[in-house]
Amino acid sequence: MLRACFTAFLVCQLAAIYAQGNITSDSMVVEGVRLHDEGKYREALDRFEQAIRLDGNNGNALYEAGNTCFASGDYKQAMKYADRVIKNNRAAVPEAYMLKGNALDMLGKPDKAIDVYEDGIRRGYKSHMLHFNLGVTLMKQKKYEEAEPEFIKTLKISPSYVSAHYMLGYCNAEQSRKVKALLPLYYFLLIENEGKRADVALGFIKRTMAAGVEQNNKQVFTIKMDDRTIGDEFGSTDLALSMIPIARGMGARALKDSLGVSLPEQTFSQQLVSYNESLFKLLSETKERSADSFWWDTYANFFIELQQKGHTEAFTRYILLNSGDKTALGWLLDNKPKLEAFSAWVKEYQEKN
Numbered sequence: 001m002l003r004a005c006f007t008a009f010l011v012c013q014l015a016a017i018y019a020q021g022n023i024t025s026d027s028m029v030v031e032g033v034r035l036h037d038e039g040k041y042r043e044a045l046d047r048f049e050q051a052i053r054l055d056g057n058n059g060n061a062l063y064e065a066g067n068t069c070f071a072s073g074d075y076k077q078a079m080k081y082a083d084r085v086i087k088n089n090r091a092a093v094p095e096a097y098m099l100k101g102n103a104l105d106m107l108g109k110p111d112k113a114i115d116v117y118e119d120g121i122r123r124g125y126k127s128h129m130l131h132f133n134l135g136v137t138l139m140k141q142k143k144y145e146e147a148e149p150e151f152i153k154t155l156k157i158s159p160s161y162v163s164a165h166y167m168l169g170y171c172n173a174e175q176s177r178k179v180k181a182l183l184p185l186y187y188f189l190l191i192e193n194e195g196k197r198a199d200v201a202l203g204f205i206k207r208t209m210a211a212g213v214e215q216n217n218k219q220v221f222t223i224k225m226d227d228r229t230i231g232d233e234f235g236s237t238d239l240a241l242s243m244i245p246i247a248r249g250m251g252a253r254a255l256k257d258s259l260g261v262s263l264p265e266q267t268f269s270q271q272l273v274s275y276n277e278s279l280f281k282l283l284s285e286t287k288e289r290s291a292d293s294f295w296w297d298t299y300a301n302f303f304i305e306l307q308q309k310g311h312t313e314a315f316t317r318y319i320l321l322n323s324g325d326k327t328a329l330g331w332l333l334d335n336k337p338k339l340e341a342f343s344a345w346v347k348e349y350q351e352k353n
Helices: 004-020 025-037 041-054 059-071 075-088 093-106 110-122 128-140 144-157 162-173 178-191 196-210 235-259 268-285 294-308 312-319 326-334 336-352
Strands: 213-215 221-223
Touching: 025 041, 025 059, 041 059, 059 075, 059 093, 075 093, 093 110, 093 128, 110 128, 128 144, 128 162, 144 162, 144 294, 162 178, 162 196, 178 196, 178 235, 178 268, 178 294, 178 312, 196 268, 235 268, 268 294, 268 312, 268 326, 294 312, 294 336, 312 326, 312 336, 326 336
Parallel strands: none
Antiparallel strands: 213 221
């Protein structure tokens, strides 16, 4: 993954080199990358070493050698190559910081990995992956409050980096912050609604919806709010969302007590449509806004307009397409025009923003 950004550049260089009939350090790097991608790590490392012998200042060759060592499980050797890149202070320095930090993480030294990522950031490298890797390592240590701003910084540099949306939602779900967990997870599922991460995201959504609400044997509901939501720009929305399952439970009980009628059990898909309609309407009514407009520019404004344009149900059913919820699948099959209209609106929104 860290290697991909170099490949197109090096391939172009290789074409020029072959046209001249010369074998240079860069041509050896391209050949090594090919061998690496084929899983031939020993042969790939030989090519990178040849490249380094031809040009000891070739930062790409040093980085790729370290990346190959990392892939083969030799984390200590990977760090040595990374250090040479950093000392070289030319090409691939941000990637070398990431490589060294990842190697330290794999060696069970997360605190040292954090130091490396932070050092790279302090040196002024505007790399979304340095912030992302730092956030992930902090998350592994359950330092959620410290990790959250790193994922935000990742997205400010690279708004389309889908893994950062996922991790930002994950991070806030662990802190029981409803709005700040749901919005990034929804945005993630809009892009990636199938696979293991999508399943985990839906699990977080279900947990977040129920978070803060407890019910005892006497059918009495209690709301528990995290102190960290006090003063948060979405704190009042979090509280209002916590009232939704309580209101439904009380309404169902009143109906049964007075008329002896039980409400039909809703599928998760049906519950989520109703929940999201409430969430997006509440967002449009939120007046408290922090100086940093990140949450509004990245998420809230999108979902507010989505609701106003009448696409909440299509959106909700779509993100549940691969969840196994038959209600969601059935709705999508029966409402193709609505799904197409939703898709067209998303494209239009992205083009104008």
